[in-house]
Amino acid sequence: MTHAIRIQREARTGHLALALHLASLGLPVLPLRAGKxxxxxxxxxxxxxxxxxxxxxxxxxxxxxxPCHAWAAATADPAVLTSSAWATTWRDAGVVGYHPGGAGVTVVDLDDADAVAWARATLPPTRTVATTRGEHWIYSGTMRSVNGVRAGADIKSLMSYARWLGPGTGDLADLPDVVRALAEKKTSTARLAPRSVTVPALAGGGECRHRSPAYLERGIAMAEQRITDATSGVHATVYRTFLAVLSAxxxxxxxxxxxxxRLFTAAQAKGESPRHCTDAWSNAATTLGL
Ligand SMILES: [Zn+2]
Ligand SMILES: [Zn+2]
Ligand SMILES: [Zn+2]
Structure with a gap:
Protein backbone atom coordinates (compact mmCIF):
# COMPACT_ATOMS: atom_id res chain seq x y z
CA MET A 1 0.00 0.00 0.00
CA THR A 2 2.62 2.54 1.06
CA HIS A 3 4.70 1.36 -1.86
CA ALA A 4 1.86 2.05 -4.31
CA ILE A 5 1.25 5.49 -2.83
CA ARG A 6 4.91 6.39 -3.11
CA ILE A 7 5.02 5.40 -6.78
CA GLN A 8 1.90 7.45 -7.46
CA ARG A 9 3.42 10.51 -5.79
CA GLU A 10 6.57 10.18 -7.83
CA ALA A 11 4.54 10.00 -11.03
CA ARG A 12 2.69 13.15 -10.02
CA THR A 13 5.88 15.03 -9.32
CA GLY A 14 7.15 13.72 -12.64
CA HIS A 15 4.63 15.55 -14.85
CA LEU A 16 5.28 18.97 -13.36
CA ALA A 17 9.04 18.37 -13.22
CA LEU A 18 9.05 17.41 -16.90
CA ALA A 19 6.83 20.38 -17.77
CA LEU A 20 9.21 22.78 -16.00
CA HIS A 21 12.18 21.26 -17.81
CA LEU A 22 10.48 21.68 -21.20
CA ALA A 23 9.41 25.21 -20.29
CA SER A 24 13.04 26.06 -19.52
CA LEU A 25 13.80 25.06 -23.13
CA GLY A 26 11.11 27.48 -24.34
CA LEU A 27 8.26 25.03 -24.97
CA PRO A 28 4.78 26.19 -23.89
CA VAL A 29 3.40 23.16 -22.04
CA LEU A 30 0.09 21.98 -20.63
CA PRO A 31 -1.22 18.99 -18.69
CA LEU A 32 -3.14 16.38 -20.69
CA ARG A 33 -5.41 13.57 -19.51
CA ALA A 34 -4.30 9.97 -19.52
CA GLY A 35 -6.42 9.71 -22.70
CA LYS A 36 -4.04 12.36 -24.18
CA PRO A 67 -5.39 25.59 -17.57
CA CYS A 68 -8.67 26.17 -19.46
CA HIS A 69 -9.01 26.34 -23.27
CA ALA A 70 -6.57 23.54 -24.09
CA TRP A 71 -3.58 24.67 -26.21
CA ALA A 72 -4.46 28.34 -25.53
CA ALA A 73 -3.46 27.86 -21.88
CA ALA A 74 -0.06 26.35 -22.70
CA THR A 75 2.74 28.40 -21.18
CA ALA A 76 6.46 28.33 -20.52
CA ASP A 77 6.05 30.56 -17.45
CA PRO A 78 7.18 28.56 -14.41
CA ALA A 79 5.12 30.80 -12.08
CA VAL A 80 1.93 29.75 -13.88
CA LEU A 81 2.98 26.11 -14.17
CA THR A 82 3.63 25.87 -10.42
CA SER A 83 0.57 27.95 -9.43
CA SER A 84 -2.10 26.51 -7.14
CA ALA A 85 -4.67 26.99 -9.94
CA TRP A 86 -2.78 24.43 -12.03
CA ALA A 87 -1.87 22.09 -9.16
CA THR A 88 -5.02 19.93 -9.26
CA THR A 89 -4.70 19.43 -12.99
CA TRP A 90 -1.06 18.36 -12.74
CA ARG A 91 -2.13 15.90 -10.05
CA ASP A 92 -4.76 14.40 -12.40
CA ALA A 93 -2.63 14.63 -15.55
CA GLY A 94 -1.78 11.48 -17.46
CA VAL A 95 0.81 12.98 -19.79
CA VAL A 96 2.47 16.30 -20.62
CA GLY A 97 1.52 18.14 -23.80
CA TYR A 98 2.96 21.16 -25.58
CA HIS A 99 1.83 23.78 -28.09
CA PRO A 100 3.98 23.09 -31.18
CA GLY A 101 3.14 26.44 -32.80
CA GLY A 102 4.20 28.26 -29.63
CA ALA A 103 7.47 26.32 -29.68
CA GLY A 104 8.09 27.34 -33.31
CA VAL A 105 7.64 23.85 -34.71
CA THR A 106 5.18 21.76 -36.72
CA VAL A 107 4.43 18.16 -35.81
CA VAL A 108 3.31 15.81 -38.58
CA ASP A 109 1.49 13.23 -36.46
CA LEU A 110 1.55 9.86 -38.22
CA ASP A 111 -0.86 7.46 -36.56
CA ASP A 112 0.19 4.11 -37.97
CA ALA A 113 2.75 2.16 -40.00
CA ASP A 114 1.07 3.06 -43.31
CA ALA A 115 1.25 6.76 -42.58
CA VAL A 116 4.91 6.43 -41.51
CA ALA A 117 5.72 4.57 -44.73
CA TRP A 118 4.05 7.36 -46.70
CA ALA A 119 6.09 9.99 -44.84
CA ARG A 120 9.35 8.12 -45.48
CA ALA A 121 8.56 8.05 -49.19
CA THR A 122 7.27 11.63 -49.41
CA LEU A 123 8.66 13.99 -46.76
CA PRO A 124 12.22 15.27 -46.21
CA PRO A 125 13.95 13.57 -43.26
CA THR A 126 13.83 15.46 -39.97
CA ARG A 127 13.67 14.79 -36.25
CA THR A 128 11.30 11.92 -35.44
CA VAL A 129 9.75 10.74 -32.19
CA ALA A 130 8.20 7.29 -31.77
CA THR A 131 4.54 7.27 -30.67
CA THR A 132 2.36 4.35 -29.56
CA ARG A 133 1.71 3.08 -33.09
CA GLY A 134 3.37 5.65 -35.31
CA GLU A 135 5.73 8.63 -35.30
CA HIS A 136 5.83 12.39 -34.88
CA TRP A 137 7.88 14.11 -37.59
CA ILE A 138 8.93 17.51 -36.30
CA TYR A 139 9.91 20.44 -38.53
CA SER A 140 11.19 23.90 -37.66
CA GLY A 141 8.58 26.53 -38.56
CA THR A 142 4.87 26.97 -37.96
CA MET A 143 1.70 26.69 -39.99
CA ARG A 144 -2.04 26.26 -39.62
CA SER A 145 -2.99 22.96 -37.96
CA VAL A 146 -5.11 20.57 -40.02
CA ASN A 147 -6.37 17.12 -39.06
CA GLY A 148 -6.65 14.30 -41.55
CA VAL A 149 -4.43 15.72 -44.31
CA ARG A 150 -4.29 12.13 -45.47
CA ALA A 151 -5.16 8.76 -43.93
CA GLY A 152 -3.68 8.65 -40.42
CA ALA A 153 -1.86 12.00 -40.66
CA ASP A 154 -2.56 15.25 -38.78
CA ILE A 155 -0.62 18.52 -38.83
CA LYS A 156 -0.21 20.06 -35.38
CA SER A 157 1.31 23.49 -35.12
CA LEU A 158 -0.51 26.79 -34.43
CA MET A 159 -3.57 26.55 -32.15
CA SER A 160 -3.01 22.87 -31.43
CA TYR A 161 -1.30 20.61 -28.91
CA ALA A 162 0.77 17.47 -29.10
CA ARG A 163 1.83 14.93 -26.52
CA TRP A 164 5.46 15.22 -25.43
CA LEU A 165 7.12 11.87 -26.05
CA GLY A 166 10.78 12.79 -25.73
CA PRO A 167 13.33 14.73 -27.76
CA GLY A 168 13.42 12.17 -30.58
CA THR A 169 16.28 11.51 -32.97
CA GLY A 170 17.62 13.18 -36.09
CA ASP A 171 18.29 16.79 -37.08
CA LEU A 172 15.43 19.26 -37.12
CA ALA A 173 14.76 20.27 -40.75
CA ASP A 174 12.94 23.40 -41.94
CA LEU A 175 9.23 23.02 -42.59
CA PRO A 176 9.07 22.00 -46.28
CA ASP A 177 6.59 23.21 -48.88
CA VAL A 178 5.31 19.67 -49.32
CA VAL A 179 3.90 19.77 -45.77
CA ARG A 180 2.42 23.26 -46.21
CA ALA A 181 0.81 22.04 -49.43
CA LEU A 182 -0.97 19.24 -47.54
CA ALA A 183 -2.93 21.85 -45.61
CA GLU A 184 -3.86 23.74 -48.78
CA LYS A 185 -5.15 20.59 -50.42
CA LYS A 186 -7.19 19.73 -47.35
CA THR A 187 -8.71 23.22 -47.23
CA SER A 188 -9.87 23.15 -50.84
CA THR A 189 -11.50 19.76 -50.20
CA ALA A 190 -13.23 21.21 -47.15
CA ARG A 191 -14.49 24.18 -49.17
CA LEU A 192 -15.90 21.93 -51.84
CA ALA A 193 -17.66 19.57 -49.46
CA PRO A 194 -20.65 21.73 -48.50
CA ARG A 195 -21.67 22.07 -52.16
CA SER A 196 -22.66 18.43 -52.17
CA VAL A 197 -25.02 19.02 -49.24
CA THR A 198 -28.69 19.22 -49.96
CA VAL A 199 -31.23 19.59 -47.22
CA PRO A 200 -34.36 20.18 -49.31
CA ALA A 201 -36.42 21.78 -46.55
CA LEU A 202 -33.81 24.52 -46.20
CA ALA A 203 -34.66 25.75 -49.65
CA GLY A 204 -38.25 26.21 -48.52
CA GLY A 205 -37.57 29.89 -48.09
CA GLY A 206 -40.08 30.68 -45.36
CA GLU A 207 -39.62 34.23 -44.15
CA CYS A 208 -36.89 34.49 -41.51
CA ARG A 209 -38.42 35.08 -38.11
CA HIS A 210 -35.24 36.72 -36.97
CA ARG A 211 -35.10 39.56 -39.49
CA SER A 212 -31.63 40.44 -38.28
CA PRO A 213 -28.45 39.38 -40.10
CA ALA A 214 -26.55 40.06 -36.85
CA TYR A 215 -28.61 37.41 -35.05
CA LEU A 216 -27.80 34.82 -37.68
CA GLU A 217 -24.13 35.84 -37.82
CA ARG A 218 -23.81 35.64 -34.03
CA GLY A 219 -25.42 32.19 -34.03
CA ILE A 220 -23.06 30.87 -36.70
CA ALA A 221 -20.00 32.41 -35.02
CA MET A 222 -20.99 30.85 -31.67
CA ALA A 223 -21.53 27.49 -33.34
CA GLU A 224 -18.10 27.65 -35.02
CA GLN A 225 -16.52 28.55 -31.69
CA ARG A 226 -18.29 25.75 -29.85
CA ILE A 227 -16.98 23.21 -32.35
CA THR A 228 -13.49 24.75 -32.33
CA ASP A 229 -13.35 24.65 -28.53
CA ALA A 230 -14.54 21.06 -28.15
CA THR A 231 -11.84 19.30 -26.18
CA SER A 232 -13.48 15.88 -26.11
CA GLY A 233 -16.47 14.25 -27.74
CA VAL A 234 -15.97 16.25 -30.95
CA HIS A 235 -18.36 13.93 -32.79
CA ALA A 236 -21.22 14.59 -30.37
CA THR A 237 -20.44 18.31 -30.11
CA VAL A 238 -20.59 18.70 -33.89
CA TYR A 239 -23.95 16.94 -34.04
CA ARG A 240 -25.41 18.93 -31.13
CA THR A 241 -24.19 22.18 -32.67
CA PHE A 242 -25.71 21.36 -36.05
CA LEU A 243 -28.93 20.51 -34.26
CA ALA A 244 -28.90 23.87 -32.45
CA VAL A 245 -28.25 25.85 -35.65
CA LEU A 246 -30.90 23.95 -37.58
CA SER A 247 -33.48 24.31 -34.84
CA ALA A 248 -32.94 28.09 -34.88
CA ARG A 262 -18.23 27.54 -42.17
CA LEU A 263 -19.65 24.96 -39.77
CA PHE A 264 -18.28 22.09 -41.84
CA THR A 265 -14.87 23.73 -42.04
CA ALA A 266 -14.82 24.12 -38.25
CA ALA A 267 -15.78 20.46 -37.82
CA GLN A 268 -13.19 19.29 -40.34
CA ALA A 269 -10.50 21.32 -38.59
CA LYS A 270 -11.28 19.14 -35.55
CA GLY A 271 -10.76 15.98 -37.58
CA GLU A 272 -14.32 15.19 -38.67
CA SER A 273 -14.55 13.82 -42.20
CA PRO A 274 -16.63 15.61 -44.87
CA ARG A 275 -18.78 12.48 -44.92
CA HIS A 276 -19.45 12.72 -41.19
CA CYS A 277 -20.38 16.39 -41.58
CA THR A 278 -22.99 15.71 -44.26
CA ASP A 279 -24.33 12.74 -42.29
CA ALA A 280 -24.54 14.70 -39.04
CA TRP A 281 -26.21 17.60 -40.84
CA SER A 282 -28.88 15.47 -42.49
CA ASN A 283 -29.42 13.44 -39.30
CA ALA A 284 -29.98 16.67 -37.39
CA ALA A 285 -32.40 17.87 -40.08
CA THR A 286 -34.27 14.56 -39.95
CA THR A 287 -34.45 14.68 -36.16
CA LEU A 288 -36.06 18.11 -36.40
CA GLY A 289 -38.44 16.92 -39.10
CA LEU A 290 -37.07 19.34 -41.68
ZN1 LIG B 1 -11.91 31.12 -20.09
ZN1 LIG C 1 -11.34 28.68 -16.73
ZN1 LIG D 1 -33.27 32.63 -39.40
Whole structure:
Protein backbone atom coordinates (compact mmCIF):
# COMPACT_ATOMS: atom_id res chain seq x y z
CA MET A 1 0.00 0.00 0.00
CA THR A 2 2.62 2.54 1.06
CA HIS A 3 4.70 1.36 -1.86
CA ALA A 4 1.86 2.05 -4.31
CA ILE A 5 1.25 5.49 -2.83
CA ARG A 6 4.91 6.39 -3.11
CA ILE A 7 5.02 5.40 -6.78
CA GLN A 8 1.90 7.45 -7.46
CA ARG A 9 3.42 10.51 -5.79
CA GLU A 10 6.57 10.18 -7.83
CA ALA A 11 4.54 10.00 -11.03
CA ARG A 12 2.69 13.15 -10.02
CA THR A 13 5.88 15.03 -9.32
CA GLY A 14 7.15 13.72 -12.64
CA HIS A 15 4.63 15.55 -14.85
CA LEU A 16 5.28 18.97 -13.36
CA ALA A 17 9.04 18.37 -13.22
CA LEU A 18 9.05 17.41 -16.90
CA ALA A 19 6.83 20.38 -17.77
CA LEU A 20 9.21 22.78 -16.00
CA HIS A 21 12.18 21.26 -17.81
CA LEU A 22 10.48 21.68 -21.20
CA ALA A 23 9.41 25.21 -20.29
CA SER A 24 13.04 26.06 -19.52
CA LEU A 25 13.80 25.06 -23.13
CA GLY A 26 11.11 27.48 -24.34
CA LEU A 27 8.26 25.03 -24.97
CA PRO A 28 4.78 26.19 -23.89
CA VAL A 29 3.40 23.16 -22.04
CA LEU A 30 0.09 21.98 -20.63
CA PRO A 31 -1.22 18.99 -18.69
CA LEU A 32 -3.14 16.38 -20.69
CA ARG A 33 -5.41 13.57 -19.51
CA ALA A 34 -4.30 9.97 -19.52
CA GLY A 35 -6.42 9.71 -22.70
CA LYS A 36 -4.04 12.36 -24.18
CA UNK A 37 -6.78 14.99 -24.56
CA UNK A 38 -6.80 18.33 -22.73
CA UNK A 39 -8.79 18.87 -19.55
CA UNK A 40 -12.23 20.46 -19.84
CA UNK A 41 -12.76 24.11 -19.05
CA UNK A 42 -13.58 25.24 -15.52
CA UNK A 43 -17.16 26.24 -14.69
CA UNK A 44 -16.55 29.91 -15.53
CA UNK A 45 -15.07 29.02 -18.92
CA UNK A 46 -17.52 26.20 -19.73
CA UNK A 47 -18.96 26.46 -23.26
CA UNK A 48 -16.61 29.38 -23.76
CA UNK A 49 -18.89 31.59 -21.64
CA UNK A 50 -15.81 33.68 -20.74
CA UNK A 51 -15.36 34.56 -24.42
CA UNK A 52 -12.08 32.63 -24.72
CA UNK A 53 -8.47 33.69 -24.32
CA UNK A 54 -6.87 36.58 -26.25
CA UNK A 55 -4.69 34.18 -28.28
CA UNK A 56 -7.61 32.15 -29.62
CA UNK A 57 -9.00 32.26 -33.17
CA UNK A 58 -11.83 34.45 -31.93
CA UNK A 59 -9.95 36.47 -29.30
CA UNK A 60 -11.67 36.92 -25.95
CA UNK A 61 -10.95 38.58 -22.61
CA UNK A 62 -10.50 35.38 -20.54
CA UNK A 63 -7.76 35.63 -17.93
CA UNK A 64 -8.70 32.40 -16.16
CA UNK A 65 -5.78 31.27 -13.97
CA UNK A 66 -6.61 27.59 -14.56
CA PRO A 67 -5.39 25.59 -17.57
CA CYS A 68 -8.67 26.17 -19.46
CA HIS A 69 -9.01 26.34 -23.27
CA ALA A 70 -6.57 23.54 -24.09
CA TRP A 71 -3.58 24.67 -26.21
CA ALA A 72 -4.46 28.34 -25.53
CA ALA A 73 -3.46 27.86 -21.88
CA ALA A 74 -0.06 26.35 -22.70
CA THR A 75 2.74 28.40 -21.18
CA ALA A 76 6.46 28.33 -20.52
CA ASP A 77 6.05 30.56 -17.45
CA PRO A 78 7.18 28.56 -14.41
CA ALA A 79 5.12 30.80 -12.08
CA VAL A 80 1.93 29.75 -13.88
CA LEU A 81 2.98 26.11 -14.17
CA THR A 82 3.63 25.87 -10.42
CA SER A 83 0.57 27.95 -9.43
CA SER A 84 -2.10 26.51 -7.14
CA ALA A 85 -4.67 26.99 -9.94
CA TRP A 86 -2.78 24.43 -12.03
CA ALA A 87 -1.87 22.09 -9.16
CA THR A 88 -5.02 19.93 -9.26
CA THR A 89 -4.70 19.43 -12.99
CA TRP A 90 -1.06 18.36 -12.74
CA ARG A 91 -2.13 15.90 -10.05
CA ASP A 92 -4.76 14.40 -12.40
CA ALA A 93 -2.63 14.63 -15.55
CA GLY A 94 -1.78 11.48 -17.46
CA VAL A 95 0.81 12.98 -19.79
CA VAL A 96 2.47 16.30 -20.62
CA GLY A 97 1.52 18.14 -23.80
CA TYR A 98 2.96 21.16 -25.58
CA HIS A 99 1.83 23.78 -28.09
CA PRO A 100 3.98 23.09 -31.18
CA GLY A 101 3.14 26.44 -32.80
CA GLY A 102 4.20 28.26 -29.63
CA ALA A 103 7.47 26.32 -29.68
CA GLY A 104 8.09 27.34 -33.31
CA VAL A 105 7.64 23.85 -34.71
CA THR A 106 5.18 21.76 -36.72
CA VAL A 107 4.43 18.16 -35.81
CA VAL A 108 3.31 15.81 -38.58
CA ASP A 109 1.49 13.23 -36.46
CA LEU A 110 1.55 9.86 -38.22
CA ASP A 111 -0.86 7.46 -36.56
CA ASP A 112 0.19 4.11 -37.97
CA ALA A 113 2.75 2.16 -40.00
CA ASP A 114 1.07 3.06 -43.31
CA ALA A 115 1.25 6.76 -42.58
CA VAL A 116 4.91 6.43 -41.51
CA ALA A 117 5.72 4.57 -44.73
CA TRP A 118 4.05 7.36 -46.70
CA ALA A 119 6.09 9.99 -44.84
CA ARG A 120 9.35 8.12 -45.48
CA ALA A 121 8.56 8.05 -49.19
CA THR A 122 7.27 11.63 -49.41
CA LEU A 123 8.66 13.99 -46.76
CA PRO A 124 12.22 15.27 -46.21
CA PRO A 125 13.95 13.57 -43.26
CA THR A 126 13.83 15.46 -39.97
CA ARG A 127 13.67 14.79 -36.25
CA THR A 128 11.30 11.92 -35.44
CA VAL A 129 9.75 10.74 -32.19
CA ALA A 130 8.20 7.29 -31.77
CA THR A 131 4.54 7.27 -30.67
CA THR A 132 2.36 4.35 -29.56
CA ARG A 133 1.71 3.08 -33.09
CA GLY A 134 3.37 5.65 -35.31
CA GLU A 135 5.73 8.63 -35.30
CA HIS A 136 5.83 12.39 -34.88
CA TRP A 137 7.88 14.11 -37.59
CA ILE A 138 8.93 17.51 -36.30
CA TYR A 139 9.91 20.44 -38.53
CA SER A 140 11.19 23.90 -37.66
CA GLY A 141 8.58 26.53 -38.56
CA THR A 142 4.87 26.97 -37.96
CA MET A 143 1.70 26.69 -39.99
CA ARG A 144 -2.04 26.26 -39.62
CA SER A 145 -2.99 22.96 -37.96
CA VAL A 146 -5.11 20.57 -40.02
CA ASN A 147 -6.37 17.12 -39.06
CA GLY A 148 -6.65 14.30 -41.55
CA VAL A 149 -4.43 15.72 -44.31
CA ARG A 150 -4.29 12.13 -45.47
CA ALA A 151 -5.16 8.76 -43.93
CA GLY A 152 -3.68 8.65 -40.42
CA ALA A 153 -1.86 12.00 -40.66
CA ASP A 154 -2.56 15.25 -38.78
CA ILE A 155 -0.62 18.52 -38.83
CA LYS A 156 -0.21 20.06 -35.38
CA SER A 157 1.31 23.49 -35.12
CA LEU A 158 -0.51 26.79 -34.43
CA MET A 159 -3.57 26.55 -32.15
CA SER A 160 -3.01 22.87 -31.43
CA TYR A 161 -1.30 20.61 -28.91
CA ALA A 162 0.77 17.47 -29.10
CA ARG A 163 1.83 14.93 -26.52
CA TRP A 164 5.46 15.22 -25.43
CA LEU A 165 7.12 11.87 -26.05
CA GLY A 166 10.78 12.79 -25.73
CA PRO A 167 13.33 14.73 -27.76
CA GLY A 168 13.42 12.17 -30.58
CA THR A 169 16.28 11.51 -32.97
CA GLY A 170 17.62 13.18 -36.09
CA ASP A 171 18.29 16.79 -37.08
CA LEU A 172 15.43 19.26 -37.12
CA ALA A 173 14.76 20.27 -40.75
CA ASP A 174 12.94 23.40 -41.94
CA LEU A 175 9.23 23.02 -42.59
CA PRO A 176 9.07 22.00 -46.28
CA ASP A 177 6.59 23.21 -48.88
CA VAL A 178 5.31 19.67 -49.32
CA VAL A 179 3.90 19.77 -45.77
CA ARG A 180 2.42 23.26 -46.21
CA ALA A 181 0.81 22.04 -49.43
CA LEU A 182 -0.97 19.24 -47.54
CA ALA A 183 -2.93 21.85 -45.61
CA GLU A 184 -3.86 23.74 -48.78
CA LYS A 185 -5.15 20.59 -50.42
CA LYS A 186 -7.19 19.73 -47.35
CA THR A 187 -8.71 23.22 -47.23
CA SER A 188 -9.87 23.15 -50.84
CA THR A 189 -11.50 19.76 -50.20
CA ALA A 190 -13.23 21.21 -47.15
CA ARG A 191 -14.49 24.18 -49.17
CA LEU A 192 -15.90 21.93 -51.84
CA ALA A 193 -17.66 19.57 -49.46
CA PRO A 194 -20.65 21.73 -48.50
CA ARG A 195 -21.67 22.07 -52.16
CA SER A 196 -22.66 18.43 -52.17
CA VAL A 197 -25.02 19.02 -49.24
CA THR A 198 -28.69 19.22 -49.96
CA VAL A 199 -31.23 19.59 -47.22
CA PRO A 200 -34.36 20.18 -49.31
CA ALA A 201 -36.42 21.78 -46.55
CA LEU A 202 -33.81 24.52 -46.20
CA ALA A 203 -34.66 25.75 -49.65
CA GLY A 204 -38.25 26.21 -48.52
CA GLY A 205 -37.57 29.89 -48.09
CA GLY A 206 -40.08 30.68 -45.36
CA GLU A 207 -39.62 34.23 -44.15
CA CYS A 208 -36.89 34.49 -41.51
CA ARG A 209 -38.42 35.08 -38.11
CA HIS A 210 -35.24 36.72 -36.97
CA ARG A 211 -35.10 39.56 -39.49
CA SER A 212 -31.63 40.44 -38.28
CA PRO A 213 -28.45 39.38 -40.10
CA ALA A 214 -26.55 40.06 -36.85
CA TYR A 215 -28.61 37.41 -35.05
CA LEU A 216 -27.80 34.82 -37.68
CA GLU A 217 -24.13 35.84 -37.82
CA ARG A 218 -23.81 35.64 -34.03
CA GLY A 219 -25.42 32.19 -34.03
CA ILE A 220 -23.06 30.87 -36.70
CA ALA A 221 -20.00 32.41 -35.02
CA MET A 222 -20.99 30.85 -31.67
CA ALA A 223 -21.53 27.49 -33.34
CA GLU A 224 -18.10 27.65 -35.02
CA GLN A 225 -16.52 28.55 -31.69
CA ARG A 226 -18.29 25.75 -29.85
CA ILE A 227 -16.98 23.21 -32.35
CA THR A 228 -13.49 24.75 -32.33
CA ASP A 229 -13.35 24.65 -28.53
CA ALA A 230 -14.54 21.06 -28.15
CA THR A 231 -11.84 19.30 -26.18
CA SER A 232 -13.48 15.88 -26.11
CA GLY A 233 -16.47 14.25 -27.74
CA VAL A 234 -15.97 16.25 -30.95
CA HIS A 235 -18.36 13.93 -32.79
CA ALA A 236 -21.22 14.59 -30.37
CA THR A 237 -20.44 18.31 -30.11
CA VAL A 238 -20.59 18.70 -33.89
CA TYR A 239 -23.95 16.94 -34.04
CA ARG A 240 -25.41 18.93 -31.13
CA THR A 241 -24.19 22.18 -32.67
CA PHE A 242 -25.71 21.36 -36.05
CA LEU A 243 -28.93 20.51 -34.26
CA ALA A 244 -28.90 23.87 -32.45
CA VAL A 245 -28.25 25.85 -35.65
CA LEU A 246 -30.90 23.95 -37.58
CA SER A 247 -33.48 24.31 -34.84
CA ALA A 248 -32.94 28.09 -34.88
CA UNK A 249 -32.64 28.62 -38.64
CA UNK A 250 -33.66 25.38 -40.33
CA UNK A 251 -37.15 26.56 -41.23
CA UNK A 252 -36.67 30.24 -41.96
CA UNK A 253 -34.54 29.64 -45.04
CA UNK A 254 -31.88 32.16 -44.05
CA UNK A 255 -29.04 29.62 -43.87
CA UNK A 256 -26.85 29.80 -46.96
CA UNK A 257 -24.30 27.27 -48.16
CA UNK A 258 -21.63 29.70 -46.98
CA UNK A 259 -22.95 29.39 -43.41
CA UNK A 260 -23.09 25.61 -43.64
CA UNK A 261 -19.61 25.63 -45.16
CA ARG A 262 -18.23 27.54 -42.17
CA LEU A 263 -19.65 24.96 -39.77
CA PHE A 264 -18.28 22.09 -41.84
CA THR A 265 -14.87 23.73 -42.04
CA ALA A 266 -14.82 24.12 -38.25
CA ALA A 267 -15.78 20.46 -37.82
CA GLN A 268 -13.19 19.29 -40.34
CA ALA A 269 -10.50 21.32 -38.59
CA LYS A 270 -11.28 19.14 -35.55
CA GLY A 271 -10.76 15.98 -37.58
CA GLU A 272 -14.32 15.19 -38.67
CA SER A 273 -14.55 13.82 -42.20
CA PRO A 274 -16.63 15.61 -44.87
CA ARG A 275 -18.78 12.48 -44.92
CA HIS A 276 -19.45 12.72 -41.19
CA CYS A 277 -20.38 16.39 -41.58
CA THR A 278 -22.99 15.71 -44.26
CA ASP A 279 -24.33 12.74 -42.29
CA ALA A 280 -24.54 14.70 -39.04
CA TRP A 281 -26.21 17.60 -40.84
CA SER A 282 -28.88 15.47 -42.49
CA ASN A 283 -29.42 13.44 -39.30
CA ALA A 284 -29.98 16.67 -37.39
CA ALA A 285 -32.40 17.87 -40.08
CA THR A 286 -34.27 14.56 -39.95
CA THR A 287 -34.45 14.68 -36.16
CA LEU A 288 -36.06 18.11 -36.40
CA GLY A 289 -38.44 16.92 -39.10
CA LEU A 290 -37.07 19.34 -41.68
ZN1 LIG B 1 -11.34 28.68 -16.73
ZN1 LIG C 1 -11.91 31.12 -20.09
ZN1 LIG D 1 -33.27 32.63 -39.40
Missing amino acids: GPFGNCRTCADNACGGRPNMKTPGPCVCPR HGRCGCLTEAHIG
